[in-house]
Amino acid sequence: MTARRRPDSAGIEEFARASQRRLYRTAYLLCGDADTARDLTQTTLAKLFQHWGRASAAxxxxxxxxxxxxxxxxxxxxRRLRDFRAHTPITAPPPAVGPELTVTLLSALAELPARARAMVVLRYWEDLSVETVAGLLRCSPSTVKSQCSRSLATLRARLGDARLYTTRS
Known part of the structure; x- marks a missing residue:
């Protein structure tokens, strides 16, 4: 029987301190909720702790x-969508209306499917290349391009007037 190696706790702690805010920001943009983003960040760090040998070697x-x-x-x-669909009758979603562009944008982002939202956030917020996003999500670069294009068109349609996005008067 071989002894199980403990992860380098100093290395993971240092990494967690250095990257926690960045991970939280990305998580918040993905899920749109502070509590869920904190949970997602903690789950990510826990998974990294479990597999720190592999993660630190990357x-x-x-x-x-x-x-x-x-x-x-x-x-x-x-998982949530599967549970929701199993227990909820299908109804039309309420229209997304918010007092500020930020709230409206987050609301529109929340209406995108999870994978499409992840592509948009990674591609345009995190400013990752098409190839990098494709690698992260295990799909082809053309899938990333087409999904991002469709998602942006959907966001534009939901957000309406293009003048809202400009800073000039």
């Missing part, structure tokens, strides 16, 4: 953590 531990975060978010959304 060329880019931050990218590894972002991948874990994104995949955890998508898996959780699928």
């Amino acid at each position: 060329d880019h531990p931050d990218a590894y953590a972002r991948t874990v975060l994104t995949r955890t978010y998508i898996a959780e959304r699928r």
Whole structure:
């Protein structure tokens, strides 16, 4: 019987302190809720702790953590959606109306499917390349391009007037 190696606790603690805010920001943009974002961040860090040997050996531990975060978010959304659909009759969603652009944008983002939302956040908020997003989500670059294009069109349609996005008068 071989003894199980303990993860390098100093390394994971240092990494967690350094990347927690960045992971939380991405998690918040993905889920749109502060409490859920905190839970998602903690779940991600717990998974990284479990597999710290593999994560610390990665060329880019931050990218590894972002991948874990994104995949955890998508898996959780699928699980919630499956449970929701099983227990809720199908009805039309209420129209998204918010007093400020930020609230309206988050509301519109929340209406996108989990995978499409992840693509938009990673591609345009995190400013990752198409190839990087494709690698994170295990799909082709053309899928990322087409999904982002459709998602942006959906967001534009829901948000309405293009003048809202400009800072000039």
